[in-house]
Amino acid sequence: MARAVSTRRTVVFTIAAWIIALILFFPILYTIITSFKSETEAIQGFGIVPSGTVESYAAVQAQSNYFKFFLNSVIISVGSTLLALLVAVPAAWSMAFSPTRRTKDILMWMLSTKMMPAVAVLVPIYLIFRDTGLLDSRVGLTVMLTLINLPIVIWMLYTYFREIPGEILEAARMDGASLWGEIVYVLTPMAVPGIASTMLLNIILAWNEAFWTIRLTTTNAAPLTAFIASFSSPQGLFWAKLSAASTLAIAPILIMGWFSQKQLVRGLTFGAVK
Amino acid sequence: MNLKTLLLGTCSAALLCGFANAETLTIATVNNGDMIRMQGLTDDFTAKNPDIELNWVTLEENVLRERVTTDIATKGGQYDIMTIGTYEVPIWAKQGWLVALDNLGADYDADDLLPAIRSGLTGEDGKLYAAPFYGESSFVMYRKDLMEKAGLTMPDAPTWEFIADAARKMTDRTAGINGICLRGKAGWGENMAFLTATANAFGARWFDENWAPQFDQPEWKNTLDFYVKLMNDAGPQGASSNGFNENLALFQQGNCGMWIDATVAASFVSNPKESTVADKVGYALAPDTGLGKRGNWLWAWNLAIPAGTQKAEAAEKFIAWATSKDYTKLVAEKEGWANVPPGTRSSLYANADYEAAAPFAKMTLDSINAADPKNPAVKPVPYVGVQFVAIPEFQGLGTTVGQLFSAALAGQMSVDDALAQAQQVTTREMTRAGYIK
Numbered sequence: 047m048a049r050a051v052s053t054r055r056t057v058v059f060t061i062a063a064w065i066i067a068l069i070l071f072f073p074i075l076y077t078i079i080t081s082f083k084s085e086t087e088a089i090q091g092f093g094i095v096p097s098g099t100v101e102s103y104a105a106v107q108a109q110s111n112y113f114k115f116f117l118n119s120v121i122i123s124v125g126s127t128l129l130a131l132l133v134a135v136p137a138a139w140s141m142a143f144s145p146t147r148r149t150k151d152i153l154m155w156m157l158s159t160k161m162m163p164a165v166a167v168l169v170p171i172y173l174i175f176r177d178t179g180l181l182d183s184r185v186g187l188t189v190m191l192t193l194i195n196l197p198i199v200i201w202m203l204y205t206y207f208r209e210i211p212g213e214i215l216e217a218a219r220m221d222g223a224s225l226w227g228e229i230v231y232v233l234t235p236m237a238v239p240g241i242a243s244t245m246l247l248n249i250i251l252a253w254n255e256a257f258w259t260i261r262l263t264t265t266n267a268a269p270l271t272a273f274i275a276s277f278s279s280p281q282g283l284f285w286a287k288l289s290a291a292s293t294l295a296i297a298p299i300l301i302m303g304w305f306s307q308k309q310l311v312r313g314l315t316f317g318a319v320k
Numbered sequence: 321m322n323l324k325t326l327l328l329g330t331c332s333a334a335l336l337c338g339f340a341n342a343e344t345l346t347i348a349t350v351n352n353g354d355m356i357r358m359q360g361l362t363d364d365f366t367a368k369n370p371d372i373e374l375n376w377v378t379l380e381e382n383v384l385r386e387r388v389t390t391d392i393a394t395k396g397g398q399y400d401i402m403t404i405g406t407y408e409v410p411i412w413a414k415q416g417w418l419v420a421l422d423n424l425g426a427d428y429d430a431d432d433l434l435p436a437i438r439s440g441l442t443g444e445d446g447k448l449y450a451a452p453f454y455g456e457s458s459f460v461m462y463r464k465d466l467m468e469k470a471g472l473t474m475p476d477a478p479t480w481e482f483i484a485d486a487a488r489k490m491t492d493r494t495a496g497i498n499g500i501c502l503r504g505k506a507g508w509g510e511n512m513a514f515l516t517a518t519a520n521a522f523g524a525r526w527f528d529e530n531w532a533p534q535f536d537q538p539e540w541k542n543t544l545d546f547y548v549k550l551m552n553d554a555g556p557q558g559a560s561s562n563g564f565n566e567n568l569a570l571f572q573q574g575n576c577g578m579w580i581d582a583t584v585a586a587s588f589v590s591n592p593k594e595s596t597v598a599d600k601v602g603y604a605l606a607p608d609t610g611l612g613k614r615g616n617w618l619w620a621w622n623l624a625i626p627a628g629t630q631k632a633e634a635a636e637k638f639i640a641w642a643t644s645k646d647y648t649k650l651v652a653e654k655e656g657w658a659n660v661p662p663g664t665r666s667s668l669y670a671n672a673d674y675e676a677a678a679p680f681a682k683m684t685l686d687s688i689n690a691a692d693p694k695n696p697a698v699k700p701v702p703y704v705g706v707q708f709v710a711i712p713e714f715q716g717l718g719t720t721v722g723q724l725f726s727a728a729l730a731g732q733m734s735v736d737d738a739l740a741q742a743q744q745v746t747t748r749e750m751t752r753a754g755y756i757k
Contacts, residue, residue, distance in 0.1 A: 086594070089569040109356060110501035169394060176396045260383060261390065264346055264398045265375040279351040281564055281584060282507075 055164045085283035101291035104265065110273055112294055119269035120228075121184050122259070123252035126191035127245055130199045133192070135241070138203035139229055143212055153204065156197040175262055182264045190262065191252045199248055204238030207233065240287040242309045246302070253299045270295035343634045345375040348388055349403040351378050352621065354454050354661045357651065364650055365641045372634050381509075385715075387562075388626070392417045395628040400635045404450060406440045406620050406693075407708050413449040419625040419632050420447035421552045424640040432645065432665045432720060434685075437620050440693050440704075450622035451643040452717035454584070455663030457687035458517060458616045458707075459680075460604040461571065461589055461596060462578040466490045466497065472579075476616075476683075480521065480546065480607040483578065490577030499554030501576035502547070505563035505724035508718025511623060512615060513707040514580070516718075519543045521608045521615035525697035525710060526709050530669065531755035533746035535721075535739045548728055560730035580606060582619070583687055586680035587658060603683040605690065611698045617707035618691035663688055713753050720745050 080088050081103070083096040106112070114207065141149045169191070172181075180186030218232045234241065256271040263272055274295050277288040303310065349355045355378070362374050377399070379387060388402045392412070404412070420443070424430065430438070430448060435724050437455045442448055460478065469472055470489040475482070487499030503514040516526065524539035534540060550561050554577075556570055564581060568588055571579045572595040579585070593600040606616035623639045625632050641647060645667055651660045657677035660668065662684060668674055669685045678684075696706040703709040708718065721742045728738035750756045 086569060086572065089565065090573070109359075168390065170397060172390055172394050176394060181396060181398055202539040260379070261387060264348075264377045268377070272377075272379075275380050276351055277381055278380035279353075279565075282351075282353050282588070283565055283569060283580065284351065 051194065073166060076302070077292050077296075079150075080286060081293045083285045083286050083289075086260040088285040088289065089283055093217045102286040103294075105287050106290045110276065110291075112273065115268060115270045115273035115295075118184060118263075118267055119271075121251055122191060122267070122269055123249045125184070125188040126195065126252045128197050129188060129192040130248055131241065131245060134196060134199040134203050134244075135218065135234070136229065137200050138207050139233060141200075141204050142207035142210075143215060150244050152235045153201065153263050156200060160197050168261065171250065171258075172262070181262060182266050182268075184267045186260060187267055187269075190258050191255055194255065194258070195248050198251070199244055202244045202247070203237070203240060206237050206244075210236050241311065243312065246306050246310050250299055250303065270291075322662075342371050342373055343631050344375055345400040345631060345634055345638055346375045346377060346398065347401040347403075347623075347638070348377045348379065348384060348399045350381050350384055350621070351543060352454075353659075355403065355621070357655060357659065358453070358647075358661075361647075361650060361654060365638060368641070369634075372637065374638070375618055378682060392628065394625045397626075397628040397630065399626055400629045400631045401638060402626055403453070403621055404624050404626055406437075406618065406622070407705065407710060407714070409441050409450045409622060409624065410443070410704060410710050411712055412624075413443040417627050418449045419626070419627055419629070419636075420445075420449055421451055421636060421639065422447065423633070423636050424448075424451065428640050428644060430669075432667050434666055434688055436618055436688055436691055436693070437664055440618065440620065441460050450624035451639045452620040452622050452664040453643055454661035455618075455620035455688060456583045456689050457618055457663070457684065458514075458581055459583055459586075459683055459687045460580050460590065460606060461580055461586060462486075462602050462604065463490075463574075463600050464602045465600045466577045467602070474602055474604050477605045478607045480518075480609050480615075483607045483725060484546070484550050484554075487550060487578060491554040496575050497577060498556040498570070498575055499577045500550065501556055501562065501567040501570050501579045502551060502559070503563055503567065503581065504551065504555075504559040504726055504729045505561055505566070506719065506722040507563070508708065508715050508722060510563045510722065511726055512718045512722040513619075513727075514615075515543065515547065515722075516709075517606070517617040517707040518547065518615040520613045520697045520706065521606070521611065522546070523609070523611045523613075523698040525699055525701050527702060527750075527755075529700055529702050531750055533700055533743050533750060535743040535746065540739055544725060544739060548735055551729055560726045580615075583680065583684040584662065584683065587662075587678070590680065591658075603680045605683065605687060613696070613698050616687045616691050618688065618693055619707070634730060658716070712753075713749060717746055717749055 079096055082098050082100065083094065084099055084101065087094045087097060141153065175181045175186055180189070214236070215228055215232060218228050223232060254271070259269050259271045260275055263269070274288070274291050277284055277291045359376055366372065366374065384403070385408075388399060388404065390396070391398045409418070433452060434455065437452050438448070441450045441452060460474070460483070462474055467486065467490070470486060472486050472489065474486070483500070489499070491497060491499035503511045505511055519525070519540060522539050522543040524537065524543050525534050528534055555560065556575065562570070564585070567576065567579055567581060568585060570576050571589055574597050586603060589595045589601050590598050606614045608614045623642060625635045627638070629635060643664065645665060648660050648665065648668060652673070657674045662668070662675060662678070662681075669681055675681050691706050693704050695708050703711060708714055724733070724738040724742050727733045728735050747756065
């Protein structure tokens with residue numbers, strides 16, 4: 047009897063999980079399907095079976111240099127992630143293992159910066175970038191995305207580090223480990239799943255960031271978000287071409303996410319259930 | 321060192337200097353067919369101007385507007401040439417944000433530009449602040465076969481009464497035919513472009529001479545009532561989500577008896593590669609109500625130089641090339657006369673080859689010539705613009721009012737409520753902006 051209930055529950059949960067997964071994946075699936083339609087088929091909506099044409103991909107390829115945008119996306123997202131980790135690991139370490147009265151306040155303050163609407167600081171940031179010559183530069187965007195994602199990175203690492211028993215670090219110190227050695231040789235290897243998942247999530251966030259990447263670039267540093275934005279047309283059908291551009295833009299990060307999903311899930315759920 | 325080495329060295333140095341001096345122009349533009357075509361033809365320009373290189377930034381219309389506004393207001397200097405609409409040109413020229421185009425060259429022939437289009441791009445000082453790349457008005461595109469089936473004949477200059485009657489007679493929803501397709505999607509450049517222009521024909525206006533909003537006047541009530549009833553009776557389902565592109569698809573698929581929209585749409589609906597009704601389309605002027613104004617708008621996408629650029633001379637050279645008569649000939653040679661950017665030059669409409677390739681050419685020209693941005697409404701107004709009001713506040717206001725009118729079309733609120741709220745919002749914003757004391 048108990049087994050029957052358990053099997054039924056498993057079936058129900060499995061079906062529910064599949065339905066939720068399909069709902070979440072549907073926009074991406076529909077984008078991919080639309081990219082294989084003609085423009086006329088695309089605007090007619092759901093009911094139309096795609097003719098399987100690749101004319102949109104050909105048009106996108108002819109109109110833009112995909113590789114240049116792709117390269118910028120890779121440099122900016124990976125660069126900003128590494129830079130963020132460089133700052134976030136020591137910051138999270140100090141807050142996790144040497145907390146003060148103000149640690150929680152600092153953490154909340156960092157998180158509060160994420161609540162500010164980006165457009166509110168567009169003009170000051172634009173002026174800073176203009177005056178420092180960082181407009182349309184990969185360095186400028188890398189720094190910008192580092193700053194944007196830093197609160198999340200620090201929060202995630204802080205949560206992982208807190209799960210590591212402080213006694214292990216104390217033992218390392220008693221064995222004569224320096225501060226640097228403690229972080230690099232003891233803490234970091236133990237927190238690898240957490241760091242890996244933080245890194246992956248940050249790359250995804252940086253890859254998909256559209257507000258700043260479109261507004262602070264023109265041609266040299268423009269990543270794939272700017273590539274997608276160029277295919278919307280006020281007069282003329284464009285949904286199929288836009289879908290093809292979107293598919294090309296999300297494909298690398300989708301593939302990366304697929305291969306690293308175990309790390310991602312393990313990292314994201316690390317410490318969630320005790 | 322012999323002579324040969326010396327010559328080679330000199331040549332190399334000269335070449336390097338040439339490369340070092342090459343100027344790169346960054347051009348911001350929208351993803352329209354004509355603009356994309358121009359990008360493909362720029363080899364002609366760079367061959368004639370080897371010292372100038374071109375970089376293109378193509379953006380979605382609203383993003384482009386926001387990007388170039390930020391850049392120009394902060395003097396960011398990211399763009400050397402910008403694609404802007406007829407709405408922005410007078411506002412930005414007045415702000416001192418645009419460079420006057422004084423050196424377009426002796427053979428540019430600015431007098432050949434269509435007077436209505438040129439006047440919208442000319443500042444108060446009489447100087448041209450942007451050059452038109454392509455221009456448009458609005459007119460009626462209709463299915464000749466369905467009109468005949470309904471037992472009607474479309475006049476060249478129809479009234480709204482005739483259009484409404486024809487739309488109801490042509491509607492056959494079981495066969496998927498909607499008598500008329502009109503814009504309903506909210507936005508200052510979407511439903512409000514159409515409704516503002518239509519309101520002009522009904523005797524309505526946005527503001528009186530003292531900038532007092534006029535949505536509480538009977539003319540606006542007549543306009544919106546007429547529009548909502550007509551669309552309920554003869555429009556497509558979900559019309560409140562339809563903009564230019566959605567109606568284009570409906571018309572091309574044979575689901576519309578009539579469509580009143582931009583004249584550039586004619587090249588899409590008459591193209592047999594895209595349209596299933598290409599050989600059945602007729603054209604007529606935008607309708608009126610006998611008050612002396614037709615609901616036809618005036619718009620152009622233009623190339624302009626932001627005041628912050630350091631490369632104004634090279635930028636002007638490019639603009640002169642892209643908006644010249646020679647460019648028109650180049651497009652005709654490479655892509656055919658039907659693909660030439662329309663609506664900017666009188667000489668194009670005197671060209672027999674173009675007339676033959678574009679059966680809608682005469683009606684387009686008549687529509688553009690009939691638009692009067694300086695006197696758009698039946699009653700006097702304090703603003704310039706047919707389907708917009710050329711003040712900086714209009715983008716926000718137009719979109720807010722557009723959302724209210726779109727809701728009225730969708731049946732989410734009554735026409736009276738939509739107009740009352742439009743009056744309230746517009747009065748508040750105009751008072752805040754200092755127009756109403």
